[in-house]
Amino acid sequence: MDSMDTRAYTASSLAYQQLKSWILMGEVPAGVRLREEKIAERIGVSRTPVREALLRLHAERFLDRHIEGGYRVAIPSSTLIRELYEVRRALELFALRRTISMAGDRDLKMLNTLKDEWLGLQEDYFPTDPEFVLLDEDFHGRLAESAGNKQLAEELRRINERIRPVRTHDFVASGRVSATIDQHLAIVSAVIAAEIEQAETLLERHILQSQAVVEASSFKSFERMLNAGYVEGESIW
Numbered sequence: 001m002d003s004m005d006t007r008a009y010t011a012s013s014l015a016y017q018q019l020k021s022w023i024l025m026g027e028v029p030a031g032v033r034l035r036e037e038k039i040a041e042r043i044g045v046s047r048t049p050v051r052e053a054l055l056r057l058h059a060e061r062f063l064d065r066h067i068e069g070g071y072r073v074a075i076p077s078s079t080l081i082r083e084l085y086e087v088r089r090a091l092e093l094f095a096l097r098r099t100i101s102m103a104g105d106r107d108l109k110m111l112n113t114l115k116d117e118w119l120g121l122q123e124d125y126f127p128t129d130p131e132f133v134l135l136d137e138d139f140h141g142r143l144a145e146s147a148g149n150k151q152l153a154e155e156l157r158r159i160n161e162r163i164r165p166v167r168t169h170d171f172v173a174s175g176r177v178s179a180t181i182d183q184h185l186a187i188v189s190a191v192i193a194a195e196i197e198q199a200e201t202l203l204e205r206h207i208l209q210s211q212a213v214v215e216a217s218s219f220k221s222f223e224r225m226l227n228a229g230y231v232e233g234e235s236i237w
Contacts, residue, residue, distance in 0.1 A: 011045045015053035018043050023062055024130055024172055026224030028073050032237050033066040039237070062165045075222055076166060078215065084163045085211045089204065091156045092140060096203055098147040100196045108192060110146050114139065115188045118181060125177050132171040132180070133164060139184050143191070169217035170210050180210075 019039065022028050036047045054071050057063045063071040137160045144153040170176050183206045190199035
């Protein structure tokens with residue numbers, strides 16, 4: 001990668017991270033069409049990396065298409081969030097029971113590897129980190145894969161992708177990264193030990209707690225969006 005490619009990558013990454021941060025913190029007003037030139041000016045980059053960031057955030061469901069063209073912040077309904085979490089919980093609990101009932105040496109090896117990786121994360125994590133949602137998804141996906149049903153694991157991944165934008169709010173809240181690491185280790189340890197009731201209780205509690213944090217954090221963020229982004233009556237977006 002030459003110096004020009006490096007600069008382009010850095011500018012695109014900067015635009016993506018900054019815009020995503022504004023969205024998560026509720027600093028982008030609800031319903032407003034995002035203008036490339038204004039965003040580029042605020043960040044201090046050209047319009048090209050901003051355009052790339054907008055495309056990426058749209059693909060990740062953080063943005064919707066605006067009726068006038070371009071994009072606006074996606075605001076999923078509380079009903080949709082609740083329904084998707086219910087489906088996620090049902091899939092994961094089913095996978096968990098199947099894993100424990102069918103666990104063999106191959107499954108246990110996979111689970112022990114997963115546990116070792118998360119033990120390593122205890123020593124190296126940030127208090128808050130929106131990107132941690134990807135590690136969290138990986139944990140739950142691999143836990144489901146250990147059930148030996150690829151379609152079940154794939155369906156769970158699709159559900160997690162749909163709620164990723166709101167689930168990212170979970171890891172903006174202080175203390176949630178470290179709490180998630182501890183909870184994951186407790187869950188996988190119970191699965192390895194074939195303690196089905198304990199594993200089910202821990203997993204369901206973990207998902208419900210995540211849902212509560214996400215609903216509270218996203219609500220506050222969406223509330224801020226209603227009054228964000230205006231200076232002396234003029235949109236800065």
